[in-house]
Amino acid sequence: ETGVTQTPRHLVMGMTNKKSLKCEQHLGHNAMYWYKQSAKKPLELMFVYNFKEQTENNSVPSRFSPECPNSSHLFLHLHTLQPEDSALYLCASSHSDRGSLNTEAFFGQGTRLTVV
């Protein structure tokens, strides 16, 4: 059983829909991440939250809106997406103590998103 749980595992949505992806980690970590994995492209870091504060937004379009209400939960709110946004969205968490050695990132199983 993974320490990082993502729901739903699969999602099909229309371009005018609004949906949210959920990530929950049970590892006591304080940093959480969203990655996008598209076919034949490297994993792309989208957002980073450290201690519930967003510390990285990797030039992600505003149709993707992250939310981190606490250190255990991370959401990705989606609206007016495009077909090219179809991908596997992976959540990860790690321990971060802001300046020293962090733990490795633990990943969830991802949400396979299809935009039609």
Next chain:
Amino acid sequence: AQKVTQAQTEISVVEKEDVTLDCVYETRDTTYYLFWYKQPPSGELVFLIRRNSFDEQNEISGRYSWNFQKSTSSFNFTITASQVVDSAVYFCALSENFGNEKLTFGTGTRLTIIP
């Protein structure tokens, strides 16, 4: 800018053969970390190893071994006596400084072990 290159897109070997997955990286940082992750069909990335730039000692963990060579900017991964369960996509990644907040991934190598 950081870059990770995994030139082998797909590799197939017969079970029990040894296989090496190549990883070449580029960075201007003097301190950095290198990673390997395994992505089985279930989707999650499974952490395999992290090395820092000051430790060039090769590492062995069971059937897995890693060869880090700063002179060639490579961090290759070898599986000895491969098994069907090793079939997966393997990613090499690089991060600057201490954290993995800005992991730069390669495009991955799909490894298929033929029974």
